[in-house]
Amino acid sequence: MAASAATTSRPPLARRLLGRHPVGYLFVAPYVVFLVAIFAYPLGFAVYMSFHDYFFAAPGAIVERPFVGLDNFTTALADPVFRRAMLNVVIFIAINVPLTVFVGLVLATALNAAIPFRTFFRASYFIPYVTASVAVIGVWLWLFNSDGLVNAILGPLAPEPSWLVNSSWAMPIIALFATWKQLGLYVLLYLAALQNIPEELYEAAEVDGAGPVRRFTAVTVPGVRPTTTLVVIAATITGANFFTEPYLLTGRGGPAGASVSPVLLIYTQGIEQGKAGYAAAIGILLALGVMAVSLVNRYVLERS
Amino acid sequence: MATATQPQPAEVLDEQATPIAPPSRRSRRRLWPLLGLTVGALVFLFPFYYMVIGALQREPNSGISGAFPNPANLTLDNLRDIDQAINLPRTLLNSGIFTGGALLTTLVFGLLAGYALARLEFRGKGMVFNAMLLILLLPFQLLMVPLYVMIVRGYLLGDTYLGMILPYAVNATAVFIFRQFFLQLPKELFESARLDGASELRILTRIAIPLAKPAILTAVIVTFIGPWNEFLWPFLVTKRLDLQPLAVALANFISNVAARQANPFGAILAGAVVLAVPAVVLFLVFQRRFQATNLGSAIKG
Numbered sequence: 001m002a003a004s005a006a007t008t009s010r011p012p013l014a015r016r017l018l019g020r021h022p023v024g025y026l027f028v029a030p031y032v033v034f035l036v037a038i039f040a041y042p043l044g045f046a047v048y049m050s051f052h053d054y055f056f057a058a059p060g061a062i063v064e065r066p067f068v069g070l071d072n073f074t075t076a077l078a079d080p081v082f083r084r085a086m087l088n089v090v091i092f093i094a095i096n097v098p099l100t101v102f103v104g105l106v107l108a109t110a111l112n113a114a115i116p117f118r119t120f121f122r123a124s125y126f127i128p129y130v131t132a133s134v135a136v137i138g139v140w141l142w143l144f145n146s147d148g149l150v151n152a153i154l155g156p157l158a159p160e161p162s163w164l165v166n167s168s169w170a171m172p173i174i175a176l177f178a179t180w181k182q183l184g185l186y187v188l189l190y191l192a193a194l195q196n197i198p199e200e201l202y203e204a205a206e207v208d209g210a211g212p213v214r215r216f217t218a219v220t221v222p223g224v225r226p227t228t229t230l231v232v233i234a235a236t237i238t239g240a241n242f243f244t245e246p247y248l249l250t251g252r253g254g255p256a257g258a259s260v261s262p263v264l265l266i267y268t269q270g271i272e273q274g275k276a277g278y279a280a281a282i283g284i285l286l287a288l289g290v291m292a293v294s295l296v297n298r299y300v301l302e303r304s
Numbered sequence: 305m306a307t308a309t310q311p312q313p314a315e316v317l318d319e320q321a322t323p324i325a326p327p328s329r330r331s332r333r334r335l336w337p338l339l340g341l342t343v344g345a346l347v348f349l350f351p352f353y354y355m356v357i358g359a360l361q362r363e364p365n366s367g368i369s370g371a372f373p374n375p376a377n378l379t380l381d382n383l384r385d386i387d388q389a390i391n392l393p394r395t396l397l398n399s400g401i402f403t404g405g406a407l408l409t410t411l412v413f414g415l416l417a418g419y420a421l422a423r424l425e426f427r428g429k430g431m432v433f434n435a436m437l438l439i440l441l442l443p444f445q446l447l448m449v450p451l452y453v454m455i456v457r458g459y460l461l462g463d464t465y466l467g468m469i470l471p472y473a474v475n476a477t478a479v480f481i482f483r484q485f486f487l488q489l490p491k492e493l494f495e496s497a498r499l500d501g502a503s504e505l506r507i508l509t510r511i512a513i514p515l516a517k518p519a520i521l522t523a524v525i526v527t528f529i530g531p532w533n534e535f536l537w538p539f540l541v542t543k544r545l546d547l548q549p550l551a552v553a554l555a556n557f558i559s560n561v562a563a564r565q566a567n568p569f570g571a572i573l574a575g576a577v578v579l580a581v582p583a584v585v586l587f588l589v590f591q592r593r594f595q596a597t598n599l600g601s602a603i604k605g
Contacts, residue, residue, distance in 0.1 A: 024426035027508075046447065106340065110341050122591075127349065127584055128351075130586075131533070138575070145569075243536050248558055263536075283449060
């Protein structure tokens, strides 16, 4: 009796070591290989490159790539172009986040009311999100060109030089473009969050004498806070990653580097000029910045 | 509420117009959201309308009158121009192979991984899942230079479909969607099949996958728009025009050759329409699949 209880309570060794379904290893193996080869190993490689004078050489040539310590990082931090790129990320976030949160929440609130053509509105906000940046940049180029439609409507109010070649407007236009392109996603996320706020909270607030504005600030805003955290983090990541916009919309970060982005810098330095170690250091500084902003956000916005 | 003593006129008015007044009040309450939503829809849709209008103009008209269709100024020549510049069938085929390859590997490996992470118990499963979450927080651009050094310069996969597809081989959002779906299925389904002696692969292919059609469709749509719209990575990998996906060829056209064309915007916009249509149509047909929950996990990682 006792012996049989002991054998049933102790599964075979292989099962104890590997779990009930060792075949699971076979199933996840391709994905694990992918994660290691495409993410984990290149991450380690990026760190290695950033501490070395890693440059491109002819294939097969044996070259020395000496350890240079923090040189790549200090060079980047002292480089005015890198600083401008980081400032542009800040400008991007400063325009993108408030606009996304405000317009996204307003449109989601309107969609949440009982209104006709809801599916149509939902779909129309989402279409820019599913369309290739390259395609919509083609239209924006035409719209904001010096003799484009926007200037034709503005007439004498049009900025001189025109939007995309104006050093104070190039970066805001990029931020505006990215906000427009991504907003539909956040409208959907806010809509889902709004639908999760219990109706009783609004009723209770109304009984307590809260007007529409007070109900919005006291019930809606805290109710969608997790989504707002998500918006801020996602906007930071987008802000750190934008490349196609300065490459195409403002002609390689123009005018005169006014809209250069960190990733554009990684591309020109690391791939065009072959200074891979320097580019890797820029990438790591950028990733550290994004992580810091995300952590601060989580802490500040999720504290309550 | 303070004017509780003087509501008579309004009440009387309401009584007199009972059939009309309540709807009018309701519609007034609806009017503001509807107006806001309409303005929003215009802002979002106008560039697409303008893209099509511009693609069809014989003489580019960027003035206010150019925003309205003009039958005297219509042409399909722009499509011919962009086709001569970047070979539309070829670049579309390249986009199709790049996207199709990423879809195929995502479905095969993603279903296997999603099933294992949801329904199988093995030591280290939690670690795989956590590693997946952690690694997804990494911006792809941080890995751009090492991946380029490895794939293009190390393995010499520049100007190959394989080199394009590799970083997109398994879409993490798809793995998430599959895992979530398989977790929702009743446990008894799998246990009774196991009691009958079915292998896990057989359970996956005969029971789980046939049930997972909605999840697969969602994953296909979410995975499709990634590679189809992607510019940076295939741009780094492909230098040969005959291997470039449409997004890359069109971007190169915009930044290099556009200045030489008689009507550069017409050709650019015609190319933009061709690039945009497949993703937009796919979205419109299956738009109910774009649910906030799936997309939320896409951003969270």
